[in-house]
Amino acid sequence: MTAIRSPGRNAGGKIGRETDTAFSIAGSCGDGGLTCASRVGTSDPVDSPPNRALERAVTARSVVGSLVRGLQSRAQRAVDEARVGASAWVTKALGDDVEERMKRVPVALGQAGVDPFGLDPKWTKWALTSAGFLHRHYFRTEVFGAENLPKGRVILVSNHSGQLPIDGALIGAAMFMDVEPPRFIRAMVEKWTQTLPFVSLLFSRVGQVVGVPENARRLLEQDEALLVFPEGVRGITKTYEQRYQLTEFGLGFMRLAMATKSPIVPVAVIGGEEQYISVANLTGVAKALGLPAFPILPQLLIPGGQLPLPTRYRIYFGEPLHFDGDPDDDDSVIEEKVWLVKATVQAMVNRGVKARSHVFW
Amino acid sequence: MSSGDSGETDLAVLESTGDEGERELPILITGICGRLGKSVARRLHRTRTVVGVDRRPFPDKPKDIVHHQLDLRRKKIRDVLKSTRFGAVIHLGVLHDPRASAAEHHSWNVSGFAKLLEYVDLFGVKKLIVLSSANVYGPQPDNAQFLAEEAPLLGGQNFSEIRDLIEVDMHAQSFFWKHPETETVILRPVHILGNVKNAPSNFLRLPTVPTAMGFDPMVQVIHQEDVVHAIQLALRPGLRGIFNVAGPEPLPLSRIIKLLGRGHLPIPLSLGTMVMKRLWSMRLTSFPPPELDHIRYVCMVDDKRAREVLGFSPLHTIEETVRAVEDGAW
Numbered sequence: 152m153t154a155i156r157s158p159g160r161n162a163g164g165k166i167g168r169e170t171d172t173a174f175s176i177a178g179s180c181g182d183g184g185l186t187c188a189s190r191v192g193t194s195d196p197v198d199s200p201p202n203r204a205l206e207r208a209v210t211a212r213s214v215v216g217s218l219v220r221g222l223q224s225r226a227q228r229a230v231d232e233a234r235v236g237a238s239a240w241v242t243k244a245l246g247d248d249v250e251e252r253m254k255r256v257p258v259a260l261g262q263a264g265v266d267p268f269g270l271d272p273k274w275t276k277w278a279l280t281s282a283g284f285l286h287r288h289y290f291r292t293e294v295f296g297a298e299n300l301p302k303g304r305v306i307l308v309s310n311h312s313g314q315l316p317i318d319g320a321l322i323g324a325a326m327f328m329d330v331e332p333p334r335f336i337r338a339m340v341e342k343w344t345q346t347l348p349f350v351s352l353l354f355s356r357v358g359q360v361v362g363v364p365e366n367a368r369r370l371l372e373q374d375e376a377l378l379v380f381p382e383g384v385r386g387i388t389k390t391y392e393q394r395y396q397l398t399e400f401g402l403g404f405m406r407l408a409m410a411t412k413s414p415i416v417p418v419a420v421i422g423g424e425e426q427y428i429s430v431a432n433l434t435g436v437a438k439a440l441g442l443p444a445f446p447i448l449p450q451l452l453i454p455g456g457q458l459p460l461p462t463r464y465r466i467y468f469g470e471p472l473h474f475d476g477d478p479d480d481d482d483s484v485i486e487e488k489v490w491l492v493k494a495t496v497q498a499m500v501n502r503g504v505k506a507r508s509h510v511f512w
Numbered sequence: 513m514s515s516g517d518s519g520e521t522d523l524a525v526l527e528s529t530g531d532e533g534e535r536e537l538p539i540l541i542t543g544i545c546g547r548l549g550k551s552v553a554r555r556l557h558r559t560r561t562v563v564g565v566d567r568r569p570f571p572d573k574p575k576d577i578v579h580h581q582l583d584l585r586r587k588k589i590r591d592v593l594k595s596t597r598f599g600a601v602i603h604l605g606v607l608h609d610p611r612a613s614a615a616e617h618h619s620w621n622v623s624g625f626a627k628l629l630e631y632v633d634l635f636g637v638k639k640l641i642v643l644s645s646a647n648v649y650g651p652q653p654d655n656a657q658f659l660a661e662e663a664p665l666l667g668g669q670n671f672s673e674i675r676d677l678i679e680v681d682m683h684a685q686s687f688f689w690k691h692p693e694t695e696t697v698i699l700r701p702v703h704i705l706g707n708v709k710n711a712p713s714n715f716l717r718l719p720t721v722p723t724a725m726g727f728d729p730m731v732q733v734i735h736q737e738d739v740v741h742a743i744q745l746a747l748r749p750g751l752r753g754i755f756n757v758a759g760p761e762p763l764p765l766s767r768i769i770k771l772l773g774r775g776h777l778p779i780p781l782s783l784g785t786m787v788m789k790r791l792w793s794m795r796l797t798s799f800p801p802p803e804l805d806h807i808r809y810v811c812m813v814d815d816k817r818a819r820e821v822l823g824f825s826p827l828h829t830i831e832e833t834v835r836a837v838e839d840g841a842w
Contacts, residue, residue, distance in 0.1 A: 261761040262830075265730075345653035348781060351653075
């Protein structure tokens with residue numbers, strides 16, 4: 152988008168700001184592009200350069216310039232048409248209340264339209280509608296217990312599964328589409344993702360923050376909904392035979408909950424373990440390559456098997472748990488409380504697995 | 513963060529019963545001839561006697577300001593402090609010229625400052641204000657979004673040229689603890705914008721502002737006059753401590769450039785680094801390549817303490833702050 156914007160700068164800038172009124176955009180953009188091109192064309196005779204070589208150079212430059220601008224306005228128009236098409240498609244696929252729900256999300260936006268962590272609702276909307284498509288049409292998620300979510304600050308503690316963090320995206324979509332009031336989920340991302348171009352930008356604009364305790368605390372103090380996978384990489388890289396068995400939980404989320412007096416909502420996600428069937432995790436190879444895991448996924452060899460299998464996801468939100476006490480207590484004291492949360496999530500997972508009649512529907 | 517709370521009580525305002533006479537003693541400003549130094553002097557000279565020290569001349573100085581054109585490392589500084597009883601020393605005379613040698617930087621910033629501290633202690637100056645910078649924390653991929661005053665000063669990790677600025681901050685901190693009879697205030701403002709000739713202002717003055725493709729960090733900026741205001745607040749008797757000073761609410765870098773109405777040119781980082789290194793070695797740019805991290809990673813501060821204890825809040829809006837760089841376009 153930036154590449155297109157840079158030369159036809161003024162027109163592009165205005166467009167970027169008003170993504171909502173899609174039809175007016177298409178019109179205004181075309182105009183902007185045209186006026187740019189015509190201005191270049193007319194400016195030549197006025198200059199009346201004294202020297203012929205210079206004149207020729209200037210004409211050549213203006214021809215090239217108007218050509219480039221013409222192409223740009225065309226490209227810009229194509230982009231805008233695509234955008235209009237996309238928003239029509241979103242309405243068709245997800246119902247027409249996306250805009251209305253966007254307005255009701257409680258989020259601490261500054262005057263610039265971004266929150267202190269860089270969340271931009273316009274970017275978030277696109278991220279959520281993409282996740283929403285997976286949520287509604289690909290994985291056909293069923294959501295249970297949406298009424299259990301408290302209004303203010305909350306920590307969602309979920310099991311983690313599926314090789315790719317699709318569970319996180321679907322919880323995000325469910326929190327936006329199925330929970331009242333709609334919420335933007337905030338999660339913590341690995342520090343090294345910040346060194347990647349575009350990835351770091353996207354994460355920041357859709358509200359995903361660097362995983363340091365200070366950030367988590369500040370988000371909760373802003374009364375946000377924080378998603379935590381206490382299993383971390385251990386959970387997401389489970390092989391198929393370990394499916395739905397929770398691995399060790401980290402303790403950080405409990406200290407955080409006690410320090411900020413945030414309720415913990417246990418979440419069970421069913422369906423993720425079958426999306427990519429991992430027969431083994433070669434930790435040695437992973438270590439040698441500097442990767443978090445090296446799963447063996449036979450389905451990758453089948454054409455189309457690169458996509459996750461379209462299992463039916465089920466997301467259960469449990470009743471909020473409240474914990475009091477000293478957040479700086481000994482690990483042994485904290486562990487007991489964490490164990491309680493883990494047992495709750497495990498029980499919800501077991502119940503969910505037992506309740507479903509089929510993996511795919 | 514938790515250590516932040518305890519730190520706050522340690523460094524809290526100790527409302528001294530300081531006699532009124534102390535308040536009227538003259539103020540010594542080092543580095544008075546810089547743009548910021550002049551601003552501070554102009555703000556203070558009507559109510560207090562202001563004495564300046566700088567090796568540069570002060571051509572259009574107000575008549576009631578006494579200016580000593582001296583190198584900070586000279587022994588004569590001692591005479592200046594000895595001859596007058598100062599109520600406060602404001603240290604703005606930090607050298608940060610990316611082209612100056614490391615030896616020059618070190619002798620000026622570290623040795624010169626150490627001497628100054630020695631005299632502040634020797635002649636019993638009641639207040640010392642040191643202008644450090646939020647850059648001492650350094651832009652890092654794993655930075656918390658808002659760094660408290662207790663965060664480690666890692667700015668020199670990838671940018672060794674600013675180690676001496678970190679050293680200045682550290683020196684001031686040790687002085688703070690060793691000499692409780694002097695009220696030491698360390699201010700760490702975020703990127704100062706105005707007619708000052710510092711890297712962020714110069715960067716935003718570029719006709720087309722280059723950015724790192726795929727990166728758009730949140731940045732905090734502060735108006736030069738707001739920094740002067742913070743320094744003025746720090747003069748309050750009884751006040752001591754380390755304060756992060758931030759301006760209006762943070763914005764993505766791209767929005768700041770848009771506020772200026774300038775174009776920005778996203779450049780792939782690898783290409784940008786290469787070009788910058790080449791330009792730097794050919795002395796065609798005043799931006800050292802490691803400063804690219806500032807347009808890549810966040811380096812923002814939590815200014816809660818400045819708001820609560822110092823009583824600081826920015827007087828300039830984000831538009832005014834960003835537009836201020838145009839004042840110094842000449």
